Amino acid sequence: MTKAMLKTMAAIAVVASLMISAANRIAMAQGAAPAAPAPAMxxxxxxxxxxxxxxxxxxxxxxxxxxxxxxxxxxxxxxxxxxxxxxxxxxxxxxxxxxxxxxxxxxxxxxxxxxxxxxxxxxxxxxxxxxxxxxxxxxxxx
Ligand SMILES: [Cu+2]
Structure with missing residues (x-):
């Protein structure tokens, strides 16, 4: 494996983990917001x-x-x-x-x-x- 390939793979891994954490934050924000008002009714x-x-x-x-x-x-x-x-x-x-x-x-x-x-x-x-x-x-x- 070349150094260039390793660099590319490392970059892909970083981007992927950023995407996952962003998706988690969105999911958490979506999950938290609409759940609250329903029981109050x-x-x-x-x-x-x-x-x-x-x-x-x-x-x-x-x-x-x-x-x-x-x-x-x-x-x-x-x-x-x-x-x-x-x-x-x-x-x-x-x-x-x-x-x-x-x-x-x-x-x-x-x-x-x-x-x-x-x-x-x-x-x-x-x-x-x-x-x-x-x-x-x-x-x-x-
Ligand atoms: Cu019936």
């Missing part, structure tokens, strides 16, 4: 969840399958229907909490309630019995 004591209805291998599923809160929490659910196809409406119901909604694709719905009853409560789509739902766990107040 949240009311204190409110537990927020986004539930999405998806289709996987022909099965329609509300995800996540389990959400857990504590008794007395104010709960905010954002419901999104992401199931493709001609039928653009899916249901979301938690009978124990008298919640029943129809969620149209591209029109998210927000549901808020106070989880005043402890226990495990099912949520599912009231329009399609095969559509897989999940469980709301409300832990009793200590």
């Amino acid at each position: 949240e009311e204190p004591g409110t537990r927020s969840f986004t539930l999405v209805s998806i289709e996987a291998d022909g099965a329609k599923i509300w995800l996540p399958s389990v959400i857990a809160v504590e008794q007395g929490d104010k709960v905010k659910l954002t419901l999104k229907n992401l199931v493709p196809g001609a039928d653009n409406k899916h249901g979301f119901t938690i009978p124990a909490y008298n919640i029943t909604e129809v969620v149209t694709r591209d029109e998210p719905k927000t549901v808020t309630f106070v989880a005043d009853k402890a226990g495990v409560f099912q949520y599912f789509c009231q329009l399609h019995p095969a559509h897989i739902g999940g469980s709301l766990i409300v832990e009793p107040k200590k």
Whole structure:
């Protein structure tokens, strides 16, 4: 290897490390800035969840399958229907909490309630019995 080649390689290494540290700084700056304002919008004591209805291998599923809160929490659910196809409406119901909604694709719905009853409560789509739902766990107040 010639001296000239070594010099070139050293120069490339210096440039590469400068580029990496610059990229890290940009990533850190981008990561720090937008993260902060979001929780400030949240009311204190409110537990927020986004539930999405998806289709996987022909099965329609509300995800996540389990959400857990504590008794007395104010709960905010954002419901999104992401199931493709001609039928653009899916249901979301938690009978124990008298919640029943129809969620149209591209029109998210927000549901808020106070989880005043402890226990495990099912949520599912009231329009399609095969559509897989999940469980709301409300832990009793200590
Ligand atoms: Cu459905």
